[in-house]
Amino acid sequence: MRFSFWPNPSQSYTDVKQLAQHVEKTGWDGFWYADHFMPNAANTHVPWPEAWITLAAIGAGVPRLRIGTLVTGNTYRHPAVLAKMAVTLDHISQGRVVLGLGSGWQENEHQQYGIEFGSVGERLEKLDEACRVIKALFANHESSFTGKYYQLENATLEPKPLQKNLPLMIGGGGEKVTLRITAAHADEWNVWGTVDTLRHKMRVLDEHCADLGRDPTTIQRSAVALLFMSEDQKILDQARAGASERPSIIGTPDEVKDIVQAYAEAGVDELIVPDFTLGPTEAKLQTLDTFIQHVAGR
Helix, strand or coil: CEEEEECCCCCCHHHHHHHHHHHHHCCCCEEEEEECCCCCCCCCCCCCCCHHHHHHHHHHHCCCCEEEEEEEEHHHCCHHHHHHHHHHHHHHCCCCEEEEEECCCCHHHHHHHCCCCCCHHHHHHHHHHHHHHHHHHHHCCCEEEECCCCEEEEECCCCCCCCCCCCEEEECCCCCCHHHHHHHHCCEEEEECCHHHHHHHHHHHHHHHHHHCCCHHHCEEEEECEEEECCCHHHHHHHHHCCCCCCEEEECHHHHHHHHHHHHHHCCCEEEEECCCCCCHHHHHHHHHHHHHHHCCC
16 A cells, blocks of 8 residues: 655645655655645635645655645646646656546635636536546647537647656546546546545446446555544544544554554555644654554555
């Protein structure tokens, strides 16, 4: 199983870079960054760096980690432009990029910036078309495409990705449409979830693969959950009391190790750990080090 880190995007670039350098040298496998322009909150007057520019700097300065967006909202950029960005970053990082893509869900940034939001169905249709456009541009000398939302006319994309197959990761757990798009197009898939959630949704994903004639083992599966790890039972009890808000991994280091093993046994290839619950820098680094050493065994 791979273990990857996801910093809160409200942190300064200096802090994010230091965290990336720390997780690289201590044995983590990947670094993910949320592609949003502001928090999903009433107060949007919060420093919030742009994701792809941040990843370009991390990719140039931190030489080993896999890097990617968790995930890019498809509504933000034309998929041909996004493909160009991903390939450029793949060259900057010497072949370490994963293009994480989702349908887009955060309405406030669309409203503030005048980006068309549309219905859930429209956004999912756009996501399906975008996957086709991106995969075609990655693979073909020239690509033409006539869709409802996107069109290409003898379109070129040079240079090609440095990786033989730059992975396309779909983020989301919608069982009827999102997971079917994943089965049709994705190399990797990500969802927030507990072990039970992952088991269920992976069964649904496998069913879509069977319907489409896709080998389900060709899709890597990754999970995200908040981490609450402590020897203090009061802290853990408080975390359990609020755990219904988002999927969470809660326990002592030994208990967390058992939970992570259950993710692996369920078929999760990568566990992504956000730092949203890990406290100030000193405590955060200590928790990350305990996790990667004791839980991951690095």
